[in-house]
Amino acid sequence: MSAVRPTDASASAMGPAGERGTGREIPAATIARLPVYHRVLTGLEEAGVSTVSSEELAQACGVSSAKLRKDLSHLGSYGTRGVGYDVHFLTYQIARELGLTQPWGVVIIGAGNLGQALVSYRGFASRGFRVVGLLDIHPDVIGHGVESADTALEIRPVSELESLVASGQAHIGVIATPAEAAQSVCDRLVAAGLRSILNFAPAVLSVPDDVELRKVDLSVELQILAFHEQRRADDPIPSMDTPSLGEAINA
Amino acid sequence: MSAVRPTDASASAMGPAGERGTGREIPAATIARLPVYHRVLTGLEEAGVSTVSSEELAQACGVSSAKLRKDLSHLGSYGTRGVGYDVHFLTYQIARELGLTQPWGVVIIGAGNLGQALVSYRGFASRGFRVVGLLDIHPDVIGHGVESADTALEIRPVSELESLVASGQAHIGVIATPAEAAQSVCDRLVAAGLRSILNFAPAVLSVPDDVELRKVDLSVELQILAFHEQRRADDPIPSMDTPSLGEAINA
């Protein structure tokens, strides 16, 4: 991803004998699954479950127990052989690894349906993300209130972006504008000093090397579904050597 | 993903000597990138570009040219050595592979901010997805109109789901409800006959083996950003043996 900053830069800059957990570099595939584990563990905790085995947790998360144990082993040895994992303790360790034990300020650019949906999205607030600003250019929506998960929020003009970042309240920028505006908004977020950006606009953006840009594409998964649905229709009817409906439903 | 239906089932059911393109099974990682290529190609086409090299297209898509060529080689030999790819032709081939050359009917369950955002999302309509229903249980929103990308759309009661699927208009179900309702809505989509489901609710759902369930998590990428932002803060200041700011920006 970067010729200038090699992938093992942080490992070598880490100094001798690791730093956190096992002291290893955690694989990207593992990081991507930690939010799932965290969510399911939170659910178990709320349900009053105090201990889970890797087999139980894996099933609830939709992964294999081997993969789960391997993933968790990268964080440290937080289980007890013969017993399993303490739900509360493991939840905390994953949260800590993901940086969810400290609050992050999020500024959202674009107060359309999507921007508003994000503000009221409970999955944000419940993980310590606080929307510190919902900005828009459209003059006639400025000042409108939006149902927020915690505090009441008012749509503000984009001109307030820079002061918001300068004040240290905003750590992560979220682009929820139409595709046309996305790149210029992105440039502005970077210029304001943000280094972590999440893009919801259907556009491929470019950023400097030291900016972490991630993307959620609302239609990519739909397109992959279309691919499979098409394959399903194309395939020679797989009814004969396919398990009975009963078997499939009980599986 | 399935003990009942092995991954190579479609390959072996495909009969001798392939079927489409190169006749190979296209890798999942490639499929996941095709929507990106398709979007960028669409943009090039609109910009009047008629030919691209793998190097140019790769750069615009944010991947390496080797990866791009490898990906495209799975679809067939659609380029010309010494010249590059015909933008229009390649766009069409990718669309065909993804199943975007035929219209797909989408029914959305949950007419909150997110459901409404999806209806007005231009990335859906522009790829041939037609929202054939926006359903909700909340009695007081039934009948409200929603700004749609193409036709005007009215929020209808969920009770109309079954007839909508039975009529053959809906091919893909989208869950845009709160987490609590997601599993029961999912069960109902399956019972109604849908086999392709996209879940936006922050819940891990279970479906029978023959149902393709995909998930878009609005907060997973944000959590991964938090992880990196935390690492950025933790790391011993990487100013010394790190490239100059100028180098990083120009890279």
Added chain:
DNA sequence: TAGATTGTTAATCGATTAACAATC
């Protein structure tokens, strides 16, 4: 032909899986 660029090969890398020794 000479220059350019594809499609493919082979080597490398990272992720997944199954199995089991360690240990509660």
Added chain:
DNA sequence: TAGATTGTTAATCGATTAACAATC
């Protein structure tokens, strides 16, 4: 101790990359 379950190992699998022969 006996039974259960973790953490780790080693083998397998799939994806990425660089290089280049094929060919326009």
